Amino acid sequence: MRVLVTGGAGYIGSITSGVLAETGRQVTVLDSFEKGHRDAVEGLQVVEGDVRDRSFLAEVFEGADFDAVVHFAAYIEVGESVEQPLRYFRNNLVGGLNVLEAAIRAGVRKFIFSSTAAVYGTPLEVPISEEAPTAPINPYGRSKRDFEEILESCRRSYGLSYASLRYFNAAGARPDGGLGEDHRPESHLIPKVLKAAVDGREVAIYGTDYPTPDGTCVRDYVHVMDLAQAHVLALESMDEGGGRGEVLNLGNGEGFSVREVIRKAGEVTGLDIPVRKAPRRPGDASILVASAEKAKRVLGWQPELADLGTIIETAWRWHSSHPKGYEH
Ligand SMILES: NC(=O)c1ccc[n+]([C@@H]2O[C@H](COP(=O)([O-])OP(=O)(O)OC[C@H]3O[C@@H](n4cnc5c(N)ncnc54)[C@H](O)[C@@H]3O)[C@@H](O)[C@H]2O)c1
Numbered sequence: 645m646r647v648l649v650t651g652g653a654g655y656i657g658s659i660t661s662g663v664l665a666e667t668g669r670q671v672t673v674l675d676s677f678e679k680g681h682r683d684a685v686e687g688l689q690v691v692e693g694d695v696r697d698r699s700f701l702a703e704v705f706e707g708a709d710f711d712a713v714v715h716f717a718a719y720i721e722v723g724e725s726v727e728q729p730l731r732y733f734r735n736n737l738v739g740g741l742n743v744l745e746a747a748i749r750a751g752v753r754k755f756i757f758s759s760t761a762a763v764y765g766t767p768l769e770v771p772i773s774e775e776a777p778t779a780p781i782n783p784y785g786r787s788k789r790d791f792e793e794i795l796e797s798c799r800r801s802y803g804l805s806y807a808s809l810r811y812f813n814a815a816g817a818r819p820d821g822g823l824g825e826d827h828r829p830e831s832h833l834i835p836k837v838l839k840a841a842v843d844g845r846e847v848a849i850y851g852t853d854y855p856t857p858d859g860t861c862v863r864d865y866v867h868v869m870d871l872a873q874a875h876v877l878a879l880e881s882m883d884e885g886g887g888r889g890e891v892l893n894l895g896n897g898e899g900f901s902v903r904e905v906i907r908k909a910g911e912v913t914g915l916d917i918p919v920r921k922a923p924r925r926p927g928d929a930s931i932l933v934a935s936a937e938k939a940k941r942v943l944g945w946q947p948e949l950a951d952l953g954t955i956i957e958t959a960w961r962w963h964s965s966h967p968k969g970y971e972h
Contacts, residue, residue: 646670646709647879648752650695650743651716652688653680655825656758656814656868660714661688662823663872669879674704675717681970684823695739698746705750712754712879713747715740718787721831722762722927725784736787741794748802754882755795755806756875761864761895761932763789763810770899771935774810774891782927792891799889806888807878812864812895812934814871816955817962824962825868826969834865834956837906838963841915849902851924854931860902862931864895867949867958877943890942895934896950905952912956913964 647664651657652673658681665671665688673685676694693700695717718736719725725732740757747755762785763778780786798804815834817824825835840847852859874894882888900908903919910917939945949955 645711645879646672647712647714648672648674648704648708648710649714649716650674651680651718651758653677653682653685653690654716655827656811656871657716658684659818659823659868660716660872660875661685662818663869663876664714667876672708672710679828681826683970695743696734698742701742701746705746708750710747710750710752712756712882713743713752714756714875715743716758717743718758720784720827721829722782722784723831723925725782725787726927729783732783732787736784737790740791744794744798748798748804753802753804754879755804756878757791757795757806757808759788759792759808759810759891760785761810761812761893761934763792764932766929767932770931770933771897772893772933773935774893774938796889799887803887804889805882806890807882808891809874809878810891810893811871812866812893812932814868815865816867816869816949816958818869819949819958819961821961821965824959824966826966833863833902833905834909834959835963837909837917838913838960841909841913841917842963842967846918846920847906848922849919850922851928852921856901856930858901858903861928862899862901862933864897864899864933865905865952865955866895867947867955869949870894870947873948874939874943874945877945881943892939892942893934893936894939894945895936896947897934897936898950899931899933900952905956908952909956912953912960
């Protein structure tokens with residue numbers, strides 16, 4: 645099976661590309677390297693270019709005979725999406741549309757899309773099931789929700805099989821310590837806490853008066869290797885039949901507060917992690933926890949690295965061995 649992975653040099657994309665290659669798929673990574681890392685795709689076939697460039701995409705698909713596309717390429721910063729919505733719609737929505745159009749033109753009918761818990765906005769109930777209304781509260785979430793709807797239209801009209809995988813908080817690193825998280829800027833809690841541990845800096849806790857047991861936000865952390873495995877299973881499920889569309893949450897169904905994560909990181913690293921209280925950030929829901937029952941049922945997905953300690957341990961192995969992240 646030949647798979648095109650857009651955004652395959654990024655955090656989740658590189659780890660998933662490695663797992664796809666290890667399971668015998670022929671992987672081609674497409675990345676602009678604006679945010680991705682060359683060291684993260686060593687040994688894989690790579691094409692460098694931008695999904696906003698339609699003629700580049702036409703060339704990539706020409707004669708390549710891909711069986712499936714896994715589309716990770718996107719901008720991912722919620723706050724930035726509020727400041728620069730057009731940039732986000734251009735990259736995440738129009739860029740995604742370009743990839744989808746090129747794929748459909750080339751006869752590719754299997755498409756996996758990196759969606760997000762941000763499509764739910766402020767959920768009315770937790771754990772959140774896929775039946776919950778989508779009501780994104782920022783352009784990032786809207787760009788993802790809108791692309792999901794485009795996929796559904798293409799299923800109806802072109803017989804596209806797709807899976808929209810709504811990740812909750814991706815975290816952790818390859819357990820061998822070889823690939824991990826290196827976003828610039830880094831806005832995700834676990835890498836921020838571990839970097840602060842290394843540098844002896846304070847970690848800001850944004851909001852300590854949420855209606856949660858300790859007043860800090862609660863999130864569902866899902867190991868990046870378990871996410872990668874879900875992509876393998878989603879591709880396998882598509883091998884069996886055409887024209888199916890699935891929207892699936894990927895999370896562990898358990899929430900941890902910011903303070904709990906910091907405490908656990910202190911235990912794992914053996915370091916003292918100083919904190920400071922900071923005001924709430926606009927748009928942060930108090931609790932986001934997935935129900936991933938559907939992914940378990942539909943894909944047979946079973947997260948194996950669900951324990952928060954294990955997630956932080958693997959992340960720590962990566963951060964302590966790569967204090968500066970990937971070299972550039
Ligand atoms: N990290 C999370 O917790 C999380 C949660 C939910 C959803 N997601 C989604 O998963 C996907 C991957 O996230 P990540 O954390 O690995 O992000 P990342 O920034 O590490 O990876 C994104 C990759 O896409 C590439 N890219 C961006 N725009 C591009 C373009 N126009 N053309 C070509 N390449 C382009 C970047 O260079 C980068 O390598 C994104 O779509 C994101 O929205 C991530």
